Every structure is written in C-alpha cells, then in structure tokens.
Amino acid sequence: MFKKERTLFIRCLLCLSLITTLLVPITASLAVNEEVPQKSFFTLTIVCSPEFGETDIAEVWKPELKKIGIDLNIVTVEDVDTLVMENPTKSYEEGGWDIVIKGASPELGHPGAVIPYSILDRPFVPFVKDEDFWTMVDELAAASDETTLKKVSGEALSWWIDNLPIFDFLTDKRAVIFNPNVKNTDKYGLYFDYTLPMETVIKAGMYYEGKDTYTYAETEVWYLLPFFGWYTCGPGQFQRLLWMKPEDKTLVPELAESWEISPDGTVYTFHLKKDVVWSDEEPFTSADCKFTFDLMLNPTIGSEAGIFLRRVIDSMETPDELTFVIHTKKAVPFFLEWLARSCCPCIVPKHTLENIKPEDMANSDYATGAKACPTTGWYVLDQMVVGDYIRFKRNPLLHSSFTPVKNEYFILKKVGEKTTIVSMIKTGEVSGHYAGLGMSADAPALKGDPKVIVVDFSPNNWLKTLHLNPNHPILCNKYVRRALAYSFPANDVAKKVFSGYGEPAGGAPLSPSSEYWPTGLQTYTYDISKAKQMMEKAGYHYDLLKVEIPPTPYLEYGGFLIGGIIVGTLVGFAVARQRARKTP
Amino acid sequence: MAVAERWAIKTLLKDLITDPLAFFGFIVILIAFIVAIFAQIIMPYDPYNQLWEPLQPPSWTNIFGTDELGRDFLSRMILGTRDILFIGIVGSLGSTLIGVVIGAFSAYYSKYADYILMRTSDVIMVIPSFFLYLLIISTLRVRSVSLMVLMFTFTTWPRIARIVRSEVLSLKEREFVRAAKALGARDLRMIFRHILPNCMGNVIVVSTLGISTLILTAAGLDFLGFGDPTSVSWGTLLTKERKFIRVAPLLTIIPGFAIFLLALSFNVLGDRLRDILDPRLKGVGRRKKK
Amino acid sequence: MGLKRYIIIRVFQGILTAFLALVVIFFIIHIVPGDPVKMYFANAPFAKYDAEREAMWRAKLGLDKPIYIQFLMWLDRLFHGDFGTSMAIGGYGGLEVTTIIRQALLNTLKLWAISFAMILAVAIPTGVISAVHQYSKKDYMVRTGTIISWSIPWFWYGIIMIYIFAETLGWFPAGGVITLDPQSARFGQGTFGDTLWHLALPAIVIGTSSFGFLTRLVRSSMLDVLRQEYITTARAKGLAERIVIYKHALRNALLPVVTVIGLQVGAILSGHAITESVFGYPGMGWLMIEAASSRDYPLLMALCTMITSVIILSIIVTDILYAYLDPRIRY
Secondary structure (H helix, E strand, C coil), rough: CCHHHHHHHHHHHHHHHHHHHHHHHHHHHHHCCCCCCCCCCCCEEEECCCCCCHHHHHHHHHHHHHCEEEEEEEECCCCHHHHHHHHHCCCCCHHHCCCCEHHHHHHCCHHCHHHHHHHHHHHHHHCCHHHHHHHHHHHHHHHHCHHHHHCCCCCCHHHHHCCCCEEEEEEECCCEECCCCEHHHHHHHHHHHCCCCCHHHHCCCCEECCCCCCEEEEEECEECCHHHHHCHHHHHHCCCCCCECCCCEEEECCEEEEEECCCCCCCCEEEECCCCEECCECCHHHHHHHHHHHHHCCCCCCCCHHHHHHHHEEEEEEEEEEEEEECCCCCCCCHHHHHHHHHCCCCCCHHHHHHCCCHHHCCCCHHHHCCCCCCCCEEEEEECCCCCCEEECCCCCCCCCCCCCCEEEEEECCCCCCHHHHHHHHHCCCCCEEECCCCCCHHCCCCCCCCCEEECCCCCCCCEEEEEECCCCCCCCCCHHHHHHHHHHHHHHHHHHHCCCEEECCCCCCCCCCCCCCCCCCHHHCHHHHHHHHHHHHCCCHHCCCCCCCCCCCHHHHHHHHHHHHHHHHHHHHHHHHHHHHCC | CCCHHHHHHHHHHHHHHHCCHHHHHHHHHHHHHHHHHCCHCCCCCCCCCCCCCCCCCCCCCCCCCCCCCCCCCHHHHHHHHHHHHHHHHHHHHHHHHHHHHHHCCCCCCCCHHHHHHHHHHHHHHHHCCCCCCCHHHHHHCCCCCHHHHHHHHHHHHHHHHHHHHHHHHHCCCCHHHHHHHHCCCCCCHHHHHHHHHHHHHHHHHHHHHHHHHHHHHHHHHHHHHCCCCCCCCCCHHHHHHHCCCCCCCHHHHHHHHHHHHHHHHHHHHHHHHHHHHCCCCCCCCCCCCC | CHHHHHHHHHHHHHHHHHHHHHHHHHHHHHHCCCCCCHHHHHHHCCCEEEEEEEEHHHHHHHCCCCHHHHHHHHHHHHCCCCCCCCCCCCCHHHHHHHHHHHHHHHHHHHHHHHHHHHHHHHHHHHHHHHHHHHCCCHHHHHHHHHHHHCCCCCCHHHHHHHHHHHHHHCCCCCCCCCCCCCCCCCCCCCCHHCCCCHHHHHHHHHHHHHHHHHHHHHHHHHHHCCCCCHHHHEEEEHHHHHHHHHHHHHHHHHHHHHHHHHHCHHHCCCHHHHHHCCCCCHHHHHHHHHHHHHCCCHHHHHHHHHHHHHHHHHHHHHHEEEEEEEHHHCC
C-alpha cells in the first residue's frame, strides 16, 4: 500500500475505535440492569420526595420485598402531595401512585392523636371507601367521655391494623445537640414533645450561660402569628389560656387563673388573670380571647386549628372582662388538653389585629415581621430578617405570676445546611438544634465530643408513614397489604437511615407511646415468613417463582470493542483501496 | 491539512508522554474509561446490596469502607464513574455536534437563517445557565440523568456555534474556497471537506474543556439535591455521605476528590490541546506549507 | 456607519433578545405541567388545602386565563414596577419581591467585593509573572495552578474548609452574614470586622476556585501585548524592564481583561449559588435555589428578569465601548 493510504487507514482505525470506545459506556449505561433478575410476582413503584432520606428507606426495604417476590421500583418526584391529590385512585402506571412515603407527621395539635381527628385531617384518607371505617369514625367523633373514647379508639386501631389502608411504620426518637454553655438541658426531650423550641426553652428553664442571647438554629422557616398553624413561634411569644405540664400531665394556669366545666361537658368557663397587660401597655381582656378564637374559626384565615374547632365549638361569650365562656356542640373529652397543648390557641391582641381583613392577614405587617405584634408572653418580636433570622427581646411587662427568662434575646436562625448547624453549635454561634430521625447523622457521632452535649429523647408521638394506594389493582387485596407490612424492616430502617433514632410503630396511625394506645394491641413486626404466608393467602404461590441466571454483560462490551476494530479495519481497507485506485 | 494535522497529533502525543501533568491527566482519563466500561467486572461487590454494617472504616474487605446503609463504597464509586462520564461526554458531544452543524450552516447559507440562529443562540446564552437548570429541574417532576444531559446540550451549543460560525465566515472568503467553488465543488462537500477541518482546532479545545465544566455542574446539581437520589453518580454520593462527615470523613473526601481528578484531567487535556492548536497553528487554513 | 447608529442597533437587538429570553423563561415555568397553586399548598408547611384560598391565589396569579394573556398581564405589571409578592419566602409568602431581592443582592455584592479583591490581588501579579517568564518553570507552575483552580468542585471544597477551619480549628464562623448575638462576635457585632470575619471563608473558597480564569486571561492578554512593537520600542529606548512591563504593557493588557470581567457580571449576579448555600449565606445564588425549590413563581420570574437584563445591559455596554474604542468594529 502507498504511504498516504496507510496513514489514512491508521487514522480511520483510530477514529472508529475511539468512537466505539466512547459508545460503549453510553450503551452500557442505557442497558444497565444491576440487579440479579429474579422472576417476581409483580412490581410496585414507590414514589419518594427527594429529601429526608426517603429513598434510603425505600432502598432498605427493597431487598426485603425481593425476598417475598415483589420488585420495588424507586422513583423520585418533586412534589409527592400534588401527585397524590391529582390522581388519588390511579396506580403508578396510569399516572398516579402505588406507594408513597410521607414525612414525619407530628400530632402536636391533637393530644394523643385521637383517631377521628388525625384520620380526617390526613389528605390520603378520603380515598378509603370502607363503610366500616367511616362508621367507626362517626362513633369516635360521638364519644363524649374518656372511657368510651379509649374503648372505641382501641377498636378502631384494631380494625385499622387488620385492614390497613395506610400504615405508619416508625415512631420518632430524637436527640438534641447543645453547646455546653446551655444549662438545664435535661428536660428538653420531655418538653419538646409538647411544643416548639422557644416555649421549650422558656418552660424548661434553659438558658445560655454567659451570653445575653439564646440562638436556636432551624432548617425550616418560622411564622410569627400563632393562629395559622403549628409551625410558628407562637407559644413563648404569646400565651395560651392554660398549659399542660409534661412531667405529670397536670394542667397549669397560664392566662386563665381557673376554669370550670359544666356537668354535661359542653360549657367551659375560664376566669382570666387580673392585671395582665400587653407589651404595648394595653390591658388584656376576654375580648382578646374571643377575637383569637374567632380568627381560628374563620375559614378565610386558613388556620389548621380551625378544622378541628369548627367541628367542636358552638358559640363563645364574654360576660365580663375577665371571664371567657366556650360552648361546645357536644362533650369533647380532650378539649381542655387540646387547648393546653396545641400551638394554635395562643391569645393575640384584638386591638392590634382587629382592623386587618382576614384575607390580608397572611400578608400583613405583623405576619411578615415588619411590625411587632404586642404580646403577653415572655418574648416580643425585636427584628426579623426574612429568610435569615428572627430575633425576640425579653418582654419587660410580663405578668408577675410567670418566671422571667434569663436570656435577654432569643434568636431563631434559619440555616439551610444541617451539617453547618452542628459546626455552629460547636463554635458557640448557635445554642442548640435537634438531630436524629434523618435530620442529621451527627447525634451518635458527637456523643463523646466535649464540645457538645447530646440529649436523647424517648419515643414520642411523631410518626413516619407509608401510604398504599387502596385503589391499586394489586394493593386492594388486604393480604397483600399485610404482607407488605410484615416485610418492612422497621428496626433496620431506624438503625441505618435514622442512626437508631426510631422505633417500629407497627402499622397504626398512632404512636405506641400515646396515652390512647390500647394495651395488648397486636401490631406488625418484621417477619418474612409471616409475610410469605400472607402472600400465599393472597393467591401468590412461591413454587411458581423461578430464579434466572443473570447474563454476563461484559461479553457484549468486549464484543463492541472488537467489532469496532474489525469494522474500522475493513472500512480503512476499503477507503485505502479506493484512494489507491484514484491516484494517477 | 495533512501535514499540519499530523504535526499536531505528533506534538500532542509527545507532550502527553514527556509532560508529567499531561501524562497524568491522560492516564486518569484512560483509567476512568476502562473503569466505566468494565465496571461490572471490576466491582468487587454489588453496589446495591446491603451486606455489611453501616459506616465502617476501610478494611481489607471493603477498601473504601461502607456507606450508611451498609453497601460497599468502592463498588458504588466504580459504578458511578459511568454516570459521570456519560453526562460529561455525551453532553459535550451532543452540544458540539449541534453547535458545529448550526454554526457551519448558519455561516454558510443565507443571511436570514444566520440572523435567526444567532438570535436564538443569543437568547440562550443570556439566560444564566445554572438558573435555567434549576428552573427546568424544579418545574419538571422527574429527575434523571438523561434530563441533565439534554439540558446541558441545549445550553452549551451556542458557544460552539459561535466559534464555528466566525471561523467559517472568515474562511469562506479565502482563496482556496473560492478555487474549489470555481472547480464546481458542491456546498456540502465544501463545508465538510475543506472548511470544517480547519475550524476543528478551537472546537475540540472548547468541547474538551466543556466536558469538565459539565462534570462539575452535574455534580453541583446533584449536590444541591436536584439530581436523582437513587443513582450512584459521584455528586449524589457526595451529598448523601456529607451528613456523615464527622463519623466517616473518608466517604465525603473520596467522591469529591474523584470529581476533582476527573475534571482536572479533562482540563489538562483541553489546555494542552489549546496550546498546540492555537498560537502555533494560527495559519491552519493553509492546505500546504509554504 | 456612525457610532450612534451602532448604538441604536445594538440596543434594539438587546431589547429583542431580552424579550425573547423572558418569553422562554415564562413559558418554561408556566407551560410545564404542574399547577403552581397546588404546588404552593403542597410546599408551604402549614398552608392547609382550602378551596377558597386556592381560588384567591388563582385569581391573583391569573391562572384561569390562557398563557399569552398571563404573559401580557405579567409584562404589564412589570412596566408598572410591580414585581409581585413572593409565594414562599418568609414562610407564608406575602413579602414584596423587591425587598427580598434587594437584601440578597446586597449580600452577594459584599461577598463578591471581597472575593474579587482577593482574586485581583493574586491573579494580576501571577498572570504578569507567568507571561513575562513564559515557558519557564514559574510559568509552568502558574499554569498548573490555574488548571487546578478551575477543576476544584466548589461545594466539596467548601464543606471541607468548614470542617477544618470553622469546626475543628475554630478560626472562622461557619456561615451567616453577621454574628447574631453580641457576645459571640469577636470583632463586635455588625461591624465591618465582623462582616469580614464571616465572609472570609466563603471568599477564600470562591477566590481559590475562580482565580484560575482571571490569571489565564491576564497572562494571555499580556502575552499578546508583549509581542507588540511598541514594547520593543520602549525596550530599545532603554527604559527599565519594570517600567516597560508595568507602565506600558500591563495597562494595555488590562483592557480586554476588564471587558471580559464586564461580561461576567451575569455570573456574579447569579452568585456562586452552591457556595452560598453551603455557607448558609443569604445572597442571590441562595435566593435562586430557594425560589427554585419552593417553586415561588413571582420570585423566580423577577430574578430571571433582573439577571437577564443586567447581562444584556453589560453585553451592550461592552460592545459599545469596544465600538467606541475600535472604529473597525462597527459594521
């Protein structure tokens, strides 16, 4: 061959081999199937949101489901709630959902998460069509004394576990990390279950020694006015009528000195404390109480508490300045407890907020922090830099019956990165933050570190939930659902994904640590053999499953490379020949 | 073309062998490719199988240790090479192809088409690309590797199109082109055989450098949480392991360092190429040495 | 053609480009399936789903009307200076977008001012040295350094720096703009020193990962200039080498550098999003990420508009400057 043709041929060869080499990782990625393919009964798709370690939960569950013959396909979707809301009954293949993980659902506003209210407030439950279920819900709603309530809720829980439209699998156990200069941290865990950071710090008597400021870092954003919902700095800034001490569950007075309940349980009379003043020196009266509750009852405001209160409250009266009366539609056994624990019914000043139209309330200066709303509580808003921090100052006009706080300032700082928060605690910029349950892996790691204090919580009412689409062609079979529940490795998930900060909740929409948990209730534990039994009952027989040998992929890849070289050689030859013929 | 190009390749190869940095870069890329192609064979264990205790330090069984769910980290890193290379190379390749085609045709053909294409590329270049990625990912519901590649392709072709266009415009008026046209060469043949090869120098440099930019951007998007959490791409690994920096710092250091090495290698390569092709071959349009 | 005509044409082109860019962005946000109001309810932590409020938001955003009418409505509001209210920042939304952007912009500018000072202080002398001693070992080291600087993944770098310097050593704070409580502040709360102390780490991270580009630029520009004839003349005149380099060469070399920096304004404005988010620094980049993750449409549109217009403006200004300085460019 001529020299020119040889160069051409080599060039072609190199080019084609390079292209083939480039193509191989591409095709390999496209054709990838890393898992050992095993014939399975069916495939389910779990839809996770990309945060909070939810895909990790799915990944820990996947091999267990493989053992009982179900393939789990993990998919992340930006906003899971919208997907479910828009396609409530469709399976994933039809554009809906099969299984969904929902983030931790605190039942803070509802003491003990009594079932009817926690059920009805969940967005997924309306898709349950069982008549039995709704009868039970009605019964629960009608229960007017503690005993009946506990008995019926026990029955409802049993039914729930048996029929399992959706299930809750993990109960929260958390830890908090503090800077060593923070004092009185031992009660934190107990108090935090009841309320939010600012109030916990105040009521537990915590303070940062040697500094004027207590800084609390949080990854979420906080809202200023309490009646909207629970994610607010309401408690601590504002006060409730009464409060429940977590150590012994006794009700202690806050803004109400004493109270009475009528014998039939429908009239609640509160006698308010004398000489309580707002931080702008206006007197506190019962008119403020009525105004606050009116706000919560108003649907335009969109208060979370409103959903519950509209079911319960009939009317309210203010016979005189220091008396406030609530009439309920029927006897609600835990109404006082709710008033004492929920973050919403903190009293706000009528004289400041009465002139704002309800639809403008969320945009008002008081809600956005441009102006400080007067309070009766321990801290008043000092400064708010949106998206960055909220600073509160000690209220000098706090009523004498309350213990004042030791730190002059309380700062709620928003920090987006959880790992940065821990760094800040170590350096002292931030006083404390709660870790555990997927929020941070740091609590176990920091246990021996002298620069931080780690306080562990015991299990509380927060739950992590898994929802199964009850209208799914396969999942509508309750034995399949039970099989899924038995296959869930709750302990493994707690250990691996949440660094040990969790306990199996067993499939009921109520934490086993709740006071409404009936004794001796059977729940789901991780048991693969039982899961298999359930699958058999559902009609899936294991002798029909066969294991396939996975193909060896590297033969294809090697083939590509060799093939490319051969083709390159041939083409090079052909082109060289062509050129040779052309040259004169 | 033959002489200049051959000299360029010779110099490149010589550089690659003699210059320590270039050699290092070349070796890294070669290793990355081999690892990506033969990942299935090289992996010691199944990257998705949770066989061990979580967060173990490196040992003889798990050379990089285990991640938080008890999976072998080395296997995950090996498999992740594929994703990273895929995004970088295919993204760059795609944008180069589109850019070259659009740039060449827009320069060669009618003024009208040229104007429209250039306006389009203006619009795309003006929108901050990172912002665009955030927008697209947050408005669409699903996250995947292919989406990222598509996005990168569509935001980076204008740069290449501009380079090609300006080169083609200047070459169009050269004598050899006019001569070929007078001899009756068809348009397409003109572009592909005569003009394009002379522009490729710059284009190759830009697209090689583009690979490393894409790798870094993809890792960055993964890091912010906009990537696919189920994938084993190095960026996702970095994000997931970041929480454990105090327990197992190695798990955070390794993926980041790997990304750094890979981006470095492509950058070195592109840099060398630029040195060779740019100042010394300014007259690369000539067919024969004078 | 005259300079005036060139300016007019460029400005017109710029406006056209801006308009098209806005159309593209608007359509990306609005035409993709995904109801912004539903997403708002899904994302705001306690905005419980409520039919009445959904209707209110729909009317406010004009979602019941077809796309092009929405676009026109939005444009109309824009011309009246109304950038809308954020749907998610600050929690429940309700804050004026302009307020939010103003604060973030200020923060980003502070950060960039310091980073830039650092970068310039390093890049210019290094670039000059590298150009003057081209092909020497120094040049090689500088070139290697710049390539390394280009390739560092900033997020990884930031995390490691925080871990080493803030947490383990305690030299710098781990993030934020100013120290929030007076006692922690080493340099007094809110003072210049305090701000600098907080900005130090992010600035170092941004600086080390960006100085490569500038150094290269200075180097290549210096190389070009040093080849010019007037430099040889200056040398022939017998001027000291130092004067030749700094007084004559550098000044002329800096001009293209400045213009390129001008074109980087867009990049500056979008902030170094990842670095800002790692350090929890509430600047423009951080704002973008927040807006994108909470699907805050008014804020997203406003940010887009702002950044795009600034970029286009900077391009036009640069082009006009070029045309003014170099008459050959006007076509």
